[in-house]
Amino acid sequence: MVEQRKISAAMVSEERSFVLKVDEYSRVKAQLKIGESLTSTPFTVGGHKWTVRYYPNAVWAFNADSISLYLCLESAGAEDVKAKFTLSVLDKNGEPVPSYSHTNPMRTFSKSSVWGSELAIKRADLERSAYLRDDCLTIRCDLTVAKEIKSQETRVAPSDLHQHLGDLLKNKDAADLVFQVGGKRFSAHRCVLAARSSVFKAELLGAMKESSAALPIEIHDMEAHVFESLLHFIYTDSVPELEMASNKGETGVVMAGHLLVAADRYNIIRLKQICEEKLCNHIDSNMVATSLALAEQHGFHRLKEACLQFLASPSNFDAMVASDGYEHLKSSCPSVLKELIARMIPSEFKSAKDVIMAI
Structure with a gap:
């Protein structure tokens, strides 16, 4: 257009x-x-x-x-x-x-x-x-x-930079890096990654520059399809997996959680904001325990607050306890459970709050 x-x-x-x-x-x-x-x-x-x-x-x-x-x-x-x-x-x-x-x-x-x-x-x-x-x-x-003095109206095509960079990633033209993620290889361009991520910049233009040129760079603790989406965002500034209407349900929320961790790992701020926004807007009793654990472990304060507000309702709290993610939350983040329970206690019971937080 x-x-x-x-x-x-x-x-x-x-x-x-x-x-x-x-x-x-x-x-x-x-x-x-x-x-x-x-x-x-x-x-x-x-x-x-x-x-x-x-x-x-x-x-x-x-x-x-x-x-x-x-x-x-x-x-x-x-x-x-x-x-x-x-x-x-x-x-x-x-x-x-x-x-x-x-x-x-x-x-x-x-x-x-x-x-x-x-x-x-x-x-x-x-x-x-x-x-x-x-x-x-x-x-x-x-x-x-x-x-x-008015200039004549001009007709300018919208920016297509993201399309050209997307084609560069897809066609692997002049790629100078290879990543190994979960048994799958991905070609990429050092300068593009360095321009979009301060972490990639430190790794690819710093001490790892020589070693990364010869052997595949192995990425651990990340699934291949998540890394693929991360690369797509780096080159195109878009996340089709989160933008498609069909992914408004649980599948899209799960991907948003994975990408939020990946974006935090490589300090890609805009992607973190997009993922955190999606998670905040799709909190339900099935996913809230997982999202709360994610927020607590990685310091996503806005997501944490949104989860705690959702769980302030006794019915939502009961449903969360019955969900599959509750045991993981209890074992991995017991402190946030104490904070949640302390919030649910009326303000006049200040001593009870202090006791719970001290346990």
Whole structure:
């Protein structure tokens, strides 16, 4: 299956200033009514056309004693254009007058949308000031338009590294190691095993490097099919035996237990997490004694806690005692049985708990 990916868009901006001169200020004020405006010639910023609208008698009657300034996006079909702007009255030197200037934060414009300067300039104050010269008012708009540059959508195939490494294991191409496990031989690649396991790295690139090149490396205390699954995970990062729906029952749980021990032996952390997760999610009265013994012997704390919580129920505990794994648990891990019984005793019997743990 092909994946669709899109590179994150980059934001750039374009800045420009536009000056609007209102000649014959008094005549324009007299001719235009409330809500009527003088519109500047269009100017282009960020690939879009803009105008500044000057309302000498404001837009609404409630502030008719003021002038109003608006910025308008004029480009046909334009949508979601992001821009920020400052509208200012200029002094005789062409510099913005701070008291008659206002900066608007980044806003989103669409065709025919307008934003006011949010600056109330009282006409009486303006007409008494030095900024209205020879009946001429000069206004500047400093406009910054943000532009999003989007890359074209690309179609990238999903990673197939695991398939290539799986084929490498299957075909034995350039294999430089042989393992002997339970009467069965397995070919492998020193560099792959060393990259995936710190234990294999220490053994295969350390003191055992010379001896491992000539003779088969014997693996004891592990069944051949378990080692085969371990190798498959090392090369492909997957465990079909645990992932298949048909293995949700006892067979899959047993394999998870074997692989958990193998993964712990070779310090393959992700495989340990996968196996421990499966065992925690499939605890029942038939397997709980075996799983608890496994957790206690190898220090799998999460699995141990999950088993102890399951056995906190008296009915589950009784069923566990009647299971085939109970005798093994009792003989191999008597301390965990004492811990379990102590947990089942009510908290007010603290002395009884202490006695049991001391036996």
